[in-house]
Amino acid sequence: MRPHLSVLRDSILRHATEPHTQTLLPGLTLFHAECQTMPIDCIYHPRLCIIVQGSKQVTVGSRVFTYDAEKYLIATVDLPVTGCVTKASADEPYLSLSLDLDPGDIATLLLTTSPHNPRPDLRTGAGLAVSTLTEDLLCPVSRLVALLDTPDDIPVLAPLIRKEIAWRLIRGEQGALVRQIALADSYLSQISRAIAWIRTHYAENFDIDTVAKIAGMSTPSFYRHFRAVTMLSPLQYRTRIRLQEARKRLITDGEDAAEAGFAVGYESPSQFSRDYRRLFGTPPARDAARLRATTAPELMNLSADL
Structure with missing residues (x-):
């Protein structure tokens, strides 16, 4: 096991006292399972997900994403997903974490570095992706979780480490997608506005034209981009x-x-x-x-x- 992954595994084992543990670090959740799980339906908010032991399968619409300790998963909009742990045992439990992504951190980094970076590609891609977990991302994540051992350090160090994590994501394989989270004029931000409205008004009957106006897009363009991001039609x-x-x-x-x-x-x-x-x-x-x-x-x- 890679050194940073080993450190992260030990930290999660110490602090994941329940199958689903909310930590002292805002937006950081730890998971622990000793057997495969039934499919679970939930909403993924914008977040980074890392598995340090075991594996998981996530389904959105008709697409299936599988990942383990070699990869990370990133969600950039609110998505209804079905997930299940596919590899876990009492001897080698499934261990993972999720970390909420802060658009403010991403926006601050983009403003700071904009003179040195071209404008990001605003073409629409799926709002969920799986990529290779690299050491430069794994290192700050392991240091962030390690702060649970020294809670007095959290107020000072956690914001700095979270920005480092955001920077590694911006510079990583899914950087173009991550950048769109913070850009008000990106297709992702427009679709996110529509998603937020649908999640509030889901019990109401509405037509596509209404939601397209909320997104600030023409109806054909909205439908196309919504489906590309969420892998589902609006209805x-x-x-x-x-x-x-x-x-x-x-x-x-x-x-x-x-x-x-x-x-x-x-x-x-x-x-x-x-x-x-x-x-x-x-x-x-x-x-x-x-x-x-x-x-x-x-x-x-x-x-x-x-």
């Missing part, structure tokens, strides 16, 4: 958000299928049931009963993004 995206929220209501709030469907915007219980079964594989009531019968750690993982 498919809304449906995913609706169904994930409905599933959470069924499991945690104890609502019945009709209540959950109406609450998230469905007017027809039969359409809700069809869409739910298409995404999750079983009808709403049966799926909720199955999930409630799972063990506590598995049930907790349904709301955690491993």
Whole structure:
């Protein structure tokens, strides 16, 4: 195992006391699993994800991303994904982290270095990517997590290390995509505005023209760029958000299928049931009963993004 990866592994083992551990460092979450997990539906916010042991599979739309300790995953917009741990055991548990990306840090770095860097490529790419994990990125990440051992250092050192991580991402293989997070006139920022609106108004009926205006784009251009970034059409995206929220209501709030469907915007219980079964594989009531019968750690993982 690479030296920085070994240090990072030991740090996560010390501090990941639960399957899903929120740390003292804002935006840093640690994950620990000792077996493969069922597919978990969640929302990925803009973030960097690194696995130090084990492997994982993430599905967005029809695309499947697989990564392990040799690669990192980066998400640049809010995306509804399905993820599952594919390699883990009690002897070699799955260990990983996610770190929220701060557009302010990225914007500050771009302003500082703009005289030496050409304007980034603003062509639209997928809002989620997997790339090779290099030592120059791994080093500051391991130092950031190590601050959990010296919490008094966090207020002073964490902001500096986070900027170093952002710089390594800007200079890395996905640099063009990362730069777009901080640029108000990038296609990614325009699509992000539309995504934020859909996530707030997912229970409402709306047409594509309305959301295109929010993004500041023509309808054909918006549809094309939205699909390129999210790997879903705008209505498919809304449906995913609706169904994930409905599933959470069924499991945690104890609502019945009709209540959950109406609450998230469905007017027809039969359409809700069809869409739910298409995404999750079983009808709403049966799926909720199955999930409630799972063990506590598995049930907790349904709301955690491993």
